[in-house]
Amino acid sequence: MELNFLNEQGQASAKVTAPDTIFGREFNEPLIHQVVVAFQANARSGNRAQKDRSEVHHSTKKPWRQKGTGRARAGMTSSPLWRGGGKIFPNSPDENFTQKVNKKMYRAGMRSILSQLARDGRLSVIEPMTLEAPKTKLLAAKMKAMGLGSVLVISDGIDENLLLASRNLTSVLIVEPRQADPVSLVHFDSILITRPALAKFEEILA
Secondary structure (H helix, E strand, C coil), rough: CCCEEECCCCEEEEEEECCCHHHCCCCCCHHHHHHHHHHHHHCCCCCCCCCCCCCCCCCCCCCCCCCCCCCCCCCCCCCCCCCCCCCCCCCCCCCCCCCCCHHHHHHHHHHCCCCCHCCCCCEECCCCCCCCCCCHHHHHHHHCCCCCCCCEEECCCCHHHHHHHHCCCCCCCECCCHHHCCHHHCCCEEEEEEEEHHHHHHHHHH
């Protein structure tokens, strides 16, 4: 598989040969879906809580007598059938949303995503990117000069100025190869990989 090599103007000036074992795989939609959903589920925190009928603040007095009113029988206002009553199956704060994905499946899903990005022309190779100062304005101008909008930059050894400058840009994310995740790869319109990061991917996903 040959990837485009972009210069500082965002133009494809050459081709970079990448291993077909990582960037030449077939598109496996069910596997990619499973990997992406599992990654999002594992990022969830069980911090929501609801109350059952024993926990809501209500009187235990019977609202009205059992017979003779013409209304349905009612024992207490904390019943889940009542407005303001407890939940039948409440969410607990220790709820576990994690989904298990084997390492072999995860790596295969990542290889499938990278291969499809390469075929769609959304993945390119660049030289290591640096900035003279940690200024968001400098990075925004650099991305604009390259004609890039939503972009994920994967760099092996991130420049501190580059990292600080990217924190205030919602459309730019700078990560190392081991921090690249399937959700970010699918989310961003353009993926830029430096030459050292490309070699690192060969080690991680081989």
